[in-house]
Amino acid sequence: MEVDFSNIKVIGFDADDTLWVNETYFRDAEEQFASLLENYETKNKIDQELFRMEMNNLDLYGYGIKGFMLSMIESAMELSNNQVSQATLSQILTLGKNMISHPVELLEGVKEVLDVLARQYRLIVLTKGDLLDQERKLERSGLSEYFHHVEVLSDKKETNYQNLLDHLEIDVKEFLMIGNSLRSDILPILNIGAQAVHVPFHTTWKHEIVSEVDENHQYLTLNGLKQVLDYL
């Protein structure tokens, strides 16, 4: 695929699973959650029910670990028919607290790529999730210095991106987004007329998977972030 990035002046980076590991911790937590409840249901059923609960609560709680914790508590009571022990509920709370305080693990090549790109482009972070949690991760990541601006969005739909670009006075023609989620980082960006580079992470949350991509959508897919230096 041919791409032309010669107009690009500002590059937006997704954070979770683009700059640092995130989804892996959710998958680990789901595994542990299923183990804690293995007396009540099969792993498969537990996974399904937790996901269903998260989707039910998404409008109310939004994205992030605290909403995930509340959904785990609610699921545990439901799946066990209110038989789950309070020791188990406490373990679920601890599981979530450990996720929040987990050290940040940068993905391969991130520092190297930012080091190069920061010299030539204005770099910003565009992430969704919990405000405090994302600010904390950026601070722990040691990457703050590379970014002109960090925006935590409640969602990543066309309007969220358009409003932000307007606010930061960024021309869509000069904006490139790099991220791991087709649904959140790539498609809405292409829909508003900006460009996008897809760097898939090995794990994608079911909610972020899109089943079909319009053929008119043109974007680059790379195997790792470092490859972006071949194009920029």
Add this chain to the structure above:
Amino acid sequence: MEVDFSNIKVIGFDADDTLWVNETYFRDAEEQFASLLENYETKNKIDQELFRMEMNNLDLYGYGIKGFMLSMIESAMELSNNQVSQATLSQILTLGKNMISHPVELLEGVKEVLDVLARQYRLIVLTKGDLLDQERKLERSGLSEYFHHVEVLSDKKETNYQNLLDHLEIDVKEFLMIGNSLRSDILPILNIGAQAVHVPFHTTWKHEIVSEVDENHQYLTLNGLKQVLDYL
């Protein structure tokens, strides 16, 4: 007290308990929480323990209803020595969900004041708490049209304010903050050299109460938001 607002070009409004009712719902929830646990402890002890739990978890959860829900769950188990029924835990979750979806109740005179001030000043909202929750409240409030910018901060300390004013290219000498919390809306603002108007709400969360105010801090205190029109 003499004040000079002739330089002011931008006015920042706190949202919770300045534009709309908030603390009242937390107090109501605490009342209900204490009733749910009345078999285990006195109301006084329950209030104390819930507050202690919230403070313990504040670094981890930050401000907002989801963190409050998680602290209620954890407190309920602790206060009851893990004897609390799952029906009660479910009621606590429902209590929190109802807080999130509660209709927005504007404080007296808010629309009238914004109507007047929006003609002459650039108005912004500066609030802390949960991003999604605050965005939702602003939307429901019908007040969005009055504001040039809305910023949800993870905290309201000097650095949070200074960074935001820098980012929005607002001169501190031209900035006035209006809010109900001395700790969050007034003192840090005065410390960075901007001006502030204190409009107390009848209820203040224990965490927001400051015991002593430096005599060098000069700010106006009003009985209601409408009085601000006498000065601006």
